Amino acid sequence: MPLAETIGAKVLPARTEAMGERPIPYCPGCGHGTAQRLIADTIESLGIRDRVVGVIGAGCYTNGGMGSFDFPRLSSLHGRAPAVATGVKRARPEAAVFTLQGDGDLAAIGMGEIMHACMRGERITVVMLNNSTYGNTGGQLAPTTLVGQRTATTTSGRDPDQHGEPLRVTELLATLPGVKFAARGAVNTAQNIWYTRRFLRSAFEVALAGKGLGFVEVLSQCPTFWGVDPTASLEWVKRSAETVFPLGEVKRALP
Amino acid sequence: MTDRRLMHGNGAIAEAAVRAGCRFAAGYPLTPATEILEYLSGRMPEVGGVCVQAESELAAINMVYGAAASGARAMTPTSGLGLSLMQEALSQMCAVELPGVVVDMARMGPGLGTLSPTQADYFLATRGTGHGDGRAIVLAPSTVQEAADMTIAAFDLADRYRNPVLLLGDALLAQVMEPVQFPPMRDRPASPSWSLPGWHGGTANLIGEYRQDLESVEESIRKLECKYTTIEAQETRAQAFESADAEILVVAFGTAARVATEAVREARAAGLRVGLFRPLTLWPFPRRELQEAAHGVRAVLVPEMNLGQMIEDVRLSLDSRLEIVPLNRRVGAFAPEEIRIALQRLLEGRS
Numbered sequence: 001m002p003l004a005e006t007i008g009a010k011v012l013p014a015r016t017e018a019m020g021e022r023p024i025p026y027c028p029g030c031g032h033g034t035a036q037r038l039i040a041d042t043i044e045s046l047g048i049r050d051r052v053v054g055v056i057g058a059g060c061y062t063n064g065g066m067g068s069f070d071f072p073r074l075s076s077l078h079g080r081a082p083a084v085a086t087g088v089k090r091a092r093p094e095a096a097v098f099t100l101q102g103d104g105d106l107a108a109i110g111m112g113e114i115m116h117a118c119m120r121g122e123r124i125t126v127v128m129l130n131n132s133t134y135g136n137t138g139g140q141l142a143p144t145t146l147v148g149q150r151t152a153t154t155t156s157g158r159d160p161d162q163h164g165e166p167l168r169v170t171e172l173l174a175t176l177p178g179v180k181f182a183a184r185g186a187v188n189t190a191q192n193i194w195y196t197r198r199f200l201r202s203a204f205e206v207a208l209a210g211k212g213l214g215f216v217e218v219l220s221q222c223p224t225f226w227g228v229d230p231t232a233s234l235e236w237v238k239r240s241a242e243t244v245f246p247l248g249e250v251k252r253a254l255p
Numbered sequence: 256m257t258d259r260r261l262m263h264g265n266g267a268i269a270e271a272a273v274r275a276g277c278r279f280a281a282g283y284p285l286t287p288a289t290e291i292l293e294y295l296s297g298r299m300p301e302v303g304g305v306c307v308q309a310e311s312e313l314a315a316i317n318m319v320y321g322a323a324a325s326g327a328r329a330m331t332p333t334s335g336l337g338l339s340l341m342q343e344a345l346s347q348m349c350a351v352e353l354p355g356v357v358v359d360m361a362r363m364g365p366g367l368g369t370l371s372p373t374q375a376d377y378f379l380a381t382r383g384t385g386h387g388d389g390r391a392i393v394l395a396p397s398t399v400q401e402a403a404d405m406t407i408a409a410f411d412l413a414d415r416y417r418n419p420v421l422l423l424g425d426a427l428l429a430q431v432m433e434p435v436q437f438p439p440m441r442d443r444p445a446s447p448s449w450s451l452p453g454w455h456g457g458t459a460n461l462i463g464e465y466r467q468d469l470e471s472v473e474e475s476i477r478k479l480e481c482k483y484t485t486i487e488a489q490e491t492r493a494q495a496f497e498s499a500d501a502e503i504l505v506v507a508f509g510t511a512a513r514v515a516t517e518a519v520r521e522a523r524a525a526g527l528r529v530g531l532f533r534p535l536t537l538w539p540f541p542r543r544e545l546q547e548a549a550h551g552v553r554a555v556l557v558p559e560m561n562l563g564q565m566i567e568d569v570r571l572s573l574d575s576r577l578e579i580v581p582l583n584r585r586v587g588a589f590a591p592e593e594i595r596i597a598l599q600r601l602l603e604g605r606s
Binding site: 050051052053055056062063066067070071072073074075076077080083084085086087088089090091092095096112113115116 | 278279281305307309310311313314315317318319320321322323324325326327344347351446451452453454459460461462463464465467
């Protein structure tokens, strides 16, 4: 069933101002555009478009995040978005600050910044797109690459003996007291899109309420570097959610 | 109420930053700059500002980047090792045109080095700002008073040009105590129209737009080029002392210049015709001012607390036939005596 019909106008407005009018610059079948659309919708529905600051990390989503959204935003160096967001939020506490990062950006080069932003309980929202690879540089091994997954730097597949096992970022961050909401969603089915939208709303709400950091990991399809067609990439996400990256809320701190 | 106090360089820089309207600081403890962070951690809350102890210098400078983007006057104190780590972000600040002040109280390198004062960060400061064609204005104070004054100037320059500014001191300036006079407290400046979150006639403010087409990439690099040319024309600063009739000109900056001033005074008292030229901005380097000061001299002595770094700029500025002599202090600071002896030798070399 086509996605638009499944979700319907009752759930998502036909057009979201925060999404802007520029075309989405992603490969056919990529999940990033859907995730981005959900972030825009969350900002719009919370009524924070005039005071939101999007801190956009470095990856495939840089072009889309800096290009396609329509609200104030700032580009960040690879991995540093939680530190940049800390600077914005501390200097302008009235701002609603979120970061858009990838699994390489956040969980490899930026692991220091995210852990400490979580430790401090910064009042920000962090969205990590997890496509199990480095899309922007041509599909190399990421911390989240699945065991056996072939990438440009693991041509025989990820070998746990050599490269370790995939990092479960949501579960890891949820252990930190400063994190008040942590969930993993996906954009491969209408139902998962619907849940991810709810997760994003909660992750923004805890930060806006001044409780602490809200985190959402979004499993995103990358048919280009998984070497499968877009339909098969939806199945791939289903499989990885069943095996390595379970979907759902991992943490919702009591008010 | 008098605003004259006895303070060490680190304290004076920190208080001057607050006076300049800086309301955001982030830093990672690193000797010999740590007291700046300590001072600001207590002082910022008193004035409604924020001081964050970051998990690394990478995080500290990126917090400054975020705070600057939201319109705050922001700074980070560090030493050479930290400045090395900050290069990528400084490059990015140049690229997206964000103001910010970085203080480098330099300690011996390379590598972990040791805690004694050095001027070996000259290359890093003046050629630094990471990859690409970025430039940062570099100010070089010699005294505690000047450290305070230049800190305030650094914030003004950073805002005027939307560009990072470096204050290059060393472990000696960090710790030496002197009387220092502070100007009255300035208010936190209003957030600039380009800052975040903000809108411009219905259009959302955007910092660091992603550009791919070569025309707009060239346009943005030309804009930077034009800005750097303006800074070179408008903001170059230097001081000359006893240089009018000098046979030998000493060229030195920062702590070496402070010691050289003493040496030149002593030499003058002994009847020697020597003078001093002191760059106050290391980038832009005062090339034309140096040419004027060196007009008619027979030799130039360049004392530096490193293996010879600024001397390259001196050589680029002056006639290649002129005798330009390095005097390198490998560890710690000069005594005036060392410079005076070197001057004496140079003068005797003539007869």
